[in-house]
Amino acid sequence: MIRLIVTLVAACLVVEGAEERIQWFRHDKFGMFIHWGPYSLLAGEWQGQRVPVGSEAEWIMQRFNIPVKQYREMAHGLDPEKFNAQEIVALAKRTGMKYVVITAKHHDGFAMYRSKVSNYNIVDWTAFKRDPVEELSRECRKAGIRFCVYYSHREDWDHPDGYGNNWDYDRTRKNFERYLEEKSKPQLRELLTNYGPLGLVWFDRGMDTPQQTAEFVKLVRTLQPNCLINGRVGNYAQDLMGDYQNMNDNGMPAGGLDEYWETPQTLNGTWGYSRFDQQWKTPGVVIRRLVEIVSKGGNYLLNIGPMADGTIPAPSVAVLEQVGAWMRKNGDSIYGTSACPMEFPWGRCTIKDNRLFLHVFSPPADGILRVSGLRNPVRTAYALLEPSRKLAVRGSGGVTAISLPPGGRDENDTVIVAEIAGKLETEPFVLTQGSDLGFELDTMAAATSGKAAKRFNREGKFHIARWTAPEDSATWTLLISQAGTYSVRIRYAARPESAGARYVLNVGPQSLEGAVEQTGPWYQYRTFDLGMAKIEKAGRYLVTMHPAESAGHNLMYLQSVVLQPVGVPQMID
Numbered sequence: 001m002i003r004l005i006v007t008l009v010a011a012c013l014v015v016e017g018a019e020e021r022i023q024w025f026r027h028d029k030f031g032m033f034i035h036w037g038p039y040s041l042l043a044g045e046w047q048g049q050r051v052p053v054g055s056e057a058e059w060i061m062q063r064f065n066i067p068v069k070q071y072r073e074m075a076h077g078l079d080p081e082k083f084n085a086q087e088i089v090a091l092a093k094r095t096g097m098k099y100v101v102i103t104a105k106h107h108d109g110f111a112m113y114r115s116k117v118s119n120y121n122i123v124d125w126t127a128f129k130r131d132p133v134e135e136l137s138r139e140c141r142k143a144g145i146r147f148c149v150y151y152s153h154r155e156d157w158d159h160p161d162g163y164g165n166n167w168d169y170d171r172t173r174k175n176f177e178r179y180l181e182e183k184s185k186p187q188l189r190e191l192l193t194n195y196g197p198l199g200l201v202w203f204d205r206g207m208d209t210p211q212q213t214a215e216f217v218k219l220v221r222t223l224q225p226n227c228l229i230n231g232r233v234g235n236y237a238q239d240l241m242g243d244y245q246n247m248n249d250n251g252m253p254a255g256g257l258d259e260y261w262e263t264p265q266t267l268n269g270t271w272g273y274s275r276f277d278q279q280w281k282t283p284g285v286v287i288r289r290l291v292e293i294v295s296k297g298g299n300y301l302l303n304i305g306p307m308a309d310g311t312i313p314a315p316s317v318a319v320l321e322q323v324g325a326w327m328r329k330n331g332d333s334i335y336g337t338s339a340c341p342m343e344f345p346w347g348r349c350t351i352k353d354n355r356l357f358l359h360v361f362s363p364p365a366d367g368i369l370r371v372s373g374l375r376n377p378v379r380t381a382y383a384l385l386e387p388s389r390k391l392a393v394r395g396s397g398g399v400t401a402i403s404l405p406p407g408g409r410d411e412n413d414t415v416i417v418a419e420i421a422g423k424l425e426t427e428p429f430v431l432t433q434g435s436d437l438g439f440e441l442d443t444m445a446a447a448t449s450g451k452a453a454k455r456f457n458r459e460g461k462f463h464i465a466r467w468t469a470p471e472d473s474a475t476w477t478l479l480i481s482q483a484g485t486y487s488v489r490i491r492y493a494a495r496p497e498s499a500g501a502r503y504v505l506n507v508g509p510q511s512l513e514g515a516v517e518q519t520g521p522w523y524q525y526r527t528f529d530l531g532m533a534k535i536e537k538a539g540r541y542l543v544t545m546h547p548a549e550s551a552g553h554n555l556m557y558l559q560s561v562v563l564q565p566v567g568v569p570q571m572i573d
């Protein structure tokens with residue numbers, strides 16, 4: 001009881017708002033995911049059947065329909081005598097990872113911590129008798145690393161009322177609400193109460209209804225208001241109810257998003273340990289993925305899958321050590337940076353205050369780094385690792401040319417700093433006409449302003465939402481070489497409450513108006529004709545979309561606007 005009071009007091013001392021709550025996450029960028037449980041004991045094989053390489057070994061119980069009785073019997077044998085929380089946290093720290101997320105309970109229903117809700121846990125069910133989640137939380141606090149837990153709050157192949165096990169249990173007889181009340185919420189309460197302040201709870205396979213989701217959000221906010229909640233707390237097909245969006249596993253958006261996001265990625269092809277999957281990513285792939293994710297405004301949650309005895313597979317340690325060596329020298333170009341809307345044939349960029357970090361993956365043969373799309377003058381440039389050695393900078397025709405230093409190249413990513421004058425200003429992305437002379441104005445090419453935001457959801461992938469008033473807008477820049485009349489079509493999803501709301505689409509000097517038609521409860525996208533736009537002469541045009549008046553709620557989930565010259569074959573949906 002004392003611990004509960006202490007935790008509540010500690011967690012509630014400073015209750016932050018949503019923006020403050022996520023600041024550490026937006027700064028820290030890079031975390032360690034740990035998938036570890038009885039499936040690690042099976043290591044990708046059950047009775048001679050193997051999980052294919054590249055498939056998820058932690059799903060072995062479901063893949064081979066292993067009866068609960070047999071899986072439970074196997075789980076008794078988990079005894080990770082080599083588990084060393086201090087070593088794991090030290091590896092995370094050496095790699096440059098700032099938060100650790102461990103599977104407290106995965107889909108197999110087994111708790112990797114001391115749970116009073118169910119004795120199907122590592123302390124009561126095995127000879128190990130220790131609580132690895134507690135040991136890890138302690139070592140994280142000592143090392144100054146945020147401790148976080150993964151909890152599969154819907155999927156549970158052990159509990160008769162949990163989601164997912166239809167080989168032992170009759171799905172028509174399941175009482176899911178009973179599962180939530182008997183196990184899922186009580187275990188989450190244990191994790192929020194007994195392990196100190198949590199950085200975040202990483203839910204998985206979101207709840208079916210917004211009401212169920214809201215109950216989990218409320219539980220976290222009540223017990224630990226400063227604890228972040230990932231996007232998978234809720235149903236992927238519905239609005240974000242966590243603090244940030246999750247990409248699909250190993251997912252990567254084409255361009256920057258306006259909503260903060262995180263992508264979970266494996267180091268080989270599986271989250272849980274498989275003795276057959278030796279397809280390890282190289283340090284270079286990991287470093288460049290980290291840079292690309294951060295340059296697009298996201299976090300990288302990179303996974304390790306410890307073996308049953310608690311050790312981390314040596315190949316994954318080797319990769320992380322090399323990533324850490326790069327991070328120790330170049331971390332300033334990652335931590336606390338913001339997304340940068342420019343990308344280049346030679347690499348990507350991140351930005352912090354007035355410093356552009358140019359990540360050179362493939363240096364140009366002539367040794368000249370050309371930075372196109374930057375409006376700011378570059379005051380000075382130098383290699384991050386050699387700041388005293390200034391590089392020659394020339395600017396002409398909208399392109400800034402920086403002479404790369406002859407030596408000091410990093411084979412994975414050489415970071416060049418360009419100090420700019422003023423706040424970053426970049427040339428807009430210019431859409432040119434396709435082979436059919438049409439234009440598809442999609443989310444990634446848009447420049448948003450006001451509350452309008454480029455978002456991701458598993459159901460519809462990418463769209464622009466948060467249209468609530470005329471100042472919430474999206475603008476595309478078009479280079480039209482073909483004057484003439486263009487049909488204008490718009491593709492969006494709109495919920496019933498948006499029906500009838502008016503919006504404006506300006507195509508150059510022309511203004512088209514539309515009234516929202518509802519398309520269904522969530523992301524059911526449809527295409528609507530909006531009329532014709534006449535382009536008198538070739539040139540650069542702006543297309544801008546915004547609500548006609550303040551609606552107070554989101555107008556639509558806009559996927560694209562299509563312009564098609566009248567008289568040529570129509571672009572297919």
Ligand code: JFZ
Binds near residue numbers: 248264
């Ligand atoms: C889930 C789990 O099923 C998996 O075992 C692992 O824990 C992973 C991190 O999360 O797998 C998913 C969940 C969501 C998507 C893909 C795999 N998704 O959004 O595409």
